[in-house]
Amino acid sequence: MRPKFIFALISSAALILGxxxxxxxxxQNASAPPSIAAEIKSPALVTASNTVTSVAPAPTFIxxxxxxxxxxxxxxxxxxxxxxxxxxxxWSVNDDPASLSNILADLTNSDKEIRVAAIEAAKQFGSADAxxxxxxAAETTDDVREKIDYLEAADFLSLPGISDSNVQxxxxxxxxxxxxxxxxxxxxxxQDEVKHHIQDNNPP
Amino acid sequence: MKLTKIxxxxxxxxxxxxxxxxxSAVTTFPMVKLSLSGSLTFSTETATTNGTAIKSSSLKTVSxxxxxxxxxxxxxPTFVAALTNQFSSTLSNSVPKGSYFVWDFYNEELIIxxxxxxxxxxxxxxxxDDFGYLDYFDDYLTGTWSKNGTTDAGSEDxxxxxxxxxxxxxxxxxxxxxxxxxxxxxxxxxAGSQKTTLSASMSGDGYYATANxxxxxxxxxxxxxxxxxxxxxxxxxNPFYVWDY
Numbered sequence: 001m002r003p004k005f006i007f008a009l010i011s012s013a014a015l016i017l018g019x020x021x022x023x024x025x026x027x028q029n030a031s032a033p034p035s036i037a038a039e040i041k042s043p044a045l046v047t048a049s050n051t052v053t054s055v056a057p058a059p060t061f062i063x064x065x066x067x068x069x070x071x072x073x074x075x076x077x078x079x080x081x082x083x084x085x086x087x088x089x090x091w092s093v094n095d096d097p098a099s100l101s102n103i104l105a106d107l108t109n110s111d112k113e114i115r116v117a118a119i120e121a122a123k124q125f126g127s128a129d130a131x132x133x134x135x136x137a138a139e140t141t142d143d144v145r146e147k148i149d150y151l152e153a154a155d156f157l158s159l160p161g162i163s164d165s166n167v168q169x170x171x172x173x174x175x176x177x178x179x180x181x182x183x184x185x186x187x188x189x190x191q192d193e194v195k196h197h198i199q200d201n202n203p204p
Numbered sequence: 205m206k207l208t209k210i211x212x213x214x215x216x217x218x219x220x221x222x223x224x225x226x227x228s229a230v231t232t233f234p235m236v237k238l239s240l241s242g243s244l245t246f247s248t249e250t251a252t253t254n255g256t257a258i259k260s261s262s263l264k265t266v267s268x269x270x271x272x273x274x275x276x277x278x279x280x281p282t283f284v285a286a287l288t289n290q291f292s293s294t295l296s297n298s299v300p301k302g303s304y305f306v307w308d309f310y311n312e313e314l315i316i317x318x319x320x321x322x323x324x325x326x327x328x329x330x331x332x333d334d335f336g337y338l339d340y341f342d343d344y345l346t347g348t349w350s351k352n353g354t355t356d357a358g359s360e361d362x363x364x365x366x367x368x369x370x371x372x373x374x375x376x377x378x379x380x381x382x383x384x385x386x387x388x389x390x391x392x393x394x395a396g397s398q399k400t401t402l403s404a405s406m407s408g409d410g411y412y413a414t415a416n417x418x419x420x421x422x423x424x425x426x427x428x429x430x431x432x433x434x435x436x437x438x439x440x441x442n443p444f445y446v447w448d449y
Contacts, residue, residue, distance in 0.1 A: 085432075089237065093271065093302050120430055123241050124269050159243060159267035162376060162415055163275035182379075182412065186369070189339075 084109075085117040092124035100125055107137040107150070115146070119153045128157050231441065234402040234433035236307040238314075238338075240368075241269045242427040244378065244413045266415055268378075273370060274299050274316065277335060280374035286331035290324060299324070307431070309402065312339045326370075333373055338429070340384065341365035347386075347445035355392035360443045362386040366406050368427050375416040380427035382408020386444070393439045400442060403432035 072080065088106060091099035103125055106118035115137075122130040131154045138150035245265040268276075277283040278298045287296050303318040308325075314336050317323040326335035344365030351358030363385055370378045384406035391399035410425030441447040 082432075089239070089304070089431075092239070093304055120239050120241075124239050124271065126269050126271060156241065156243070156267050159265055161272045161275075162244065162266045162268040163272045163279070189367075 081111060081113045084111075084114050088114075088117045088121040089124075092121040095125075095127075100127055100129060104130060104133040107133055108140055112146075116149070119149050123153050123156055126157065126161070130154075131157050231310060232435050232437055233308075233310040234400060234435040234437075235315075236309055236402055236404050236431045236433040238305045238307045238404070238429050238431040239270055240273060240305055240427075240429045241267070242378070242380070242425055243267045244410070244415050245424045246413065246415060264415075270305050273305075273372075274303060276372040276374070276376050277316075280372040282331075282333055282373035283335060286329060286333050286335070287324065289331050290329055306433070307338055307404065307429075309340075309404075309433075312337055314338050334369075334371065335373065336368075336370040338369075339367040341367070342448055344383075345445060345448060347443065349388075349443035349445060351390065351443070352392070356390065356398060356439050356442070357392040358390050358442070360386075360388040360390075360445060362388070362445050366408065368408060368429070376414065378413045378425050378427070379411040380408040380413075380425055381411055382406050382427060388442065388444060390437075390439075390442050396439055397436045398439050398442065399434060400437040401432060401434045403430075405430040 084106065088103060091102050103118055103121045106114050107122070109115050109118065119134070122134060134150045134154040134157070138147045138154075141147055141150075243265055245263055247263050284297045287298070288294050290296070299316055300318055300320065300322050303316050303322060306315045306317050307313075308315055311328075313328060314326045315323055316326065327337040329335075341364065345362060346364075347360055347362030349358060349360035363383060366382050366384045368378065368380045368382070370376070384404055387403040389401045406427075406429050408427045410427070413425035
């Protein structure tokens with residue numbers, strides 16, 4: 001009786017183990033591996049046009065191509081953002097079309113910090129040529145705050161510059177008096193600030 | 205004799221240690237590379253007669269960014285004279301192309317500089333003329349922060365009142381009060397110091413502004429600035445919010 005019982009027990013255990021292995025293998029084949037998302041994606045260049053050149057294509061679903069990139073640590077991610085922000089600042093003080101193109105390309109960067117820096121760079125570059133791209137970028141976001149930022153930048157660039165109004169008119173006596181009063185107020189304010197700094201930062 | 209030498213050596217060593225500890229406590233802050241922008245709305249206040257009706261001219265709005273402010277300065281005879289005086293050369297009569305503004309945060313100074321060594325402080329310069337500055341108000345400072353108790357690495361977010369002033373001494377003048385957000389990040393401490401990054405973003409509204417001396421009354425202006433900078437700061441002054449109070 002005893003050897004029979006042991007044989008039956010071993011057989012059952014082997015059967016259960018075999019079934020488990022089969023199921024595991026089957027389930028692995030059925031599930032796809034998770035895709036790795038890119039930390040920073042380079043955006044496509046924004047082209048602004050009011051002309052419709054083609055009709056809408058037939059609704060065919062095209063699965064996105066798998067993107068394989070390294071996953072960045074938060075520090076590395078910040079370094080990427082800082083480097084691109086530095087580049088944007090450099091482009092913003094140039095006045096060549098290539099710099100403007102680079103700035104406009106970053107208006108639709110996948111990273112919000114870079115998009116914000118690109119909006120500021122467009123304002124600093126100061127060309128009305130950026131207006132269509134800013135308006136187009138405003139259409140790409142559902143974030144109301146960001147939409148406003150794009151449109152405000154476009155409005156900003158549509159204004160004449162302060163350097164275009166540099167014809168100086170003579171001051172009236174009232175203006176001269178008001179200026180003197182403001183200068184005195186500013187001086188008093190500066191002295192208060194210095195005093196406050198000294199008080200604050202002196203060791204007790 | 206031997207005892208005197210030992211005491212003397214101890215005194216010298218003590219003095220050196222004291223000097224070194226004081227040196228490491230020198231106040232430094234990141235210099236913030238700043239992008240400035242805004243607008244001015246004003247009336248030229250020139251009445252025109254149209255038949256029987258008399259009316260003023262319409263309001264006019266102009267914009268400024270960092271480059272346009274620099275352009276205004278370059279067009280100002282007072283500024284050109286200040287540059288010439290600063291560098292003792294008539295060849296230095298304009299801000300070089302590619303220059304930008306930097307905010308010397310602690311000293312509340314605006315500096316125009318570039319990568320080739322040009323540097324001109326708008327307020328504290330040799331001429332005695334004041335072309336602008338950016339103040340912050342300690343009295344209107346609040347913030348939140350967190351630091352690692354072992355490494356001292358951390359971050360901080362502050363809100364603070366600011367005042368922007370620009371004057372080309374040739375007709376353009378802007379005064380704006382506003383609020384700034386200061387985002388600080390501190391790297392792990394090394395020998396009493398830590399790499400500190402300051403990102404500032406601010407905006408404000410006008411107190412007084414004129415584009416060309418032509419407006420009789422105060423004009424409305426808006427002001428925006430943002431940028432960041434990095435320095436190696438003493439650990440003791442981080443968080444800034446706590447240190448400043």
